Amino acid sequence: MSADRKFVFQRARGPRAGKAAARVWRRHARRRAAWYYWLRILVLGVPLGAVGGYLAAHPQEVASLFAEPAQPVGGVTGRAAVVDGDTIMVGDLVIRLDGIDAPESGQVCEAAGTAYDCGRAAELFLRGLVAFRTVTCSTGELDPYGRTLGFCTREGVDINRAMVAAGWALAYRHYTGRYAAAEDEARQQSLGLWRGRFDKPEDWRHARP
Structure with a gap:
């Protein structure tokens, strides 16, 4: 434990330092939790190169995960809870990320000759993008399942695009070419x-009515 952190916790034993110590604890807890999402991606067997390649290619987006949250302006805003690789909840509103299609929960893909749950990997990556941050979503019509379609950002980062750019979602070209270049x-x-072999999420769903 560093000397300055030790000093903060020693002060917490006094009558006036409880709030200061609590703030320090929450700040470090948020940082540890954000790193925990990335660690789980690696531990669950997602290929190291798949995540590492994205980190190297998009350092600013990754670094912003640990920045202080900016104040969102306009749209639907709030803390996001992740449902799956292309669906989040902001408050009581279920938002399907528009223009992308991520592998489904339980969908199995292959990389380097090893099978893995790519739906779970996509979900964990999305959790890393939105963990402990406020998102802003511009919303539109409902999809066939009653979810609100939306384009979402976090501190200026296009979350929909980030999923495609990292390779954990496909551009939904049937509806828009907005993320086609990111997929390419x-x-x-x-x-x-x-990094390996996979069925398109749409094909995987159609094969399992």
């Missing part, structure tokens, strides 16, 4: 799903 780049760099 991820495929060329063999990031995320593109």
Whole structure:
């Protein structure tokens, strides 16, 4: 434990230092939890190169995960809870990230000859993007399942695009070409799903009515 941190916790034993110590504890807890999401991605067997390649190619987006939260302006805003690789909840509103399609929960993909739950990997990556941050979503119509379609950002980072750029979601080209270039780049760099073999999420769903 560093000397300055030790000093803070020693002061916490006094009558006036409880709030200061609590703030320090919460700040360090948030940082540890954010790193925990990334660690789980690696521990669950997602190929190291898939995550490492994205970290190297997008240092500013990753670094911003640990920055102080900016104040969102306009749209639907709030702390996001992750449902799966392309769905979040902001308050009571279920938002399906528009223009992308992530692998489904339980979907199995392959990388370096090893099978892994790519739906879970996509979910964990999305958790890392939005963990302990306020998101802003511009929302539109409902999808066939009653979810609100939305384009979401976190501190200026396009979350929908980040999922595609990291290779953990595909551009939903049936509806928009907005993220086609990001998908092409991820495929060329063999990031995320593109590091191995996988069924398109849409095809996987159709095979399991």
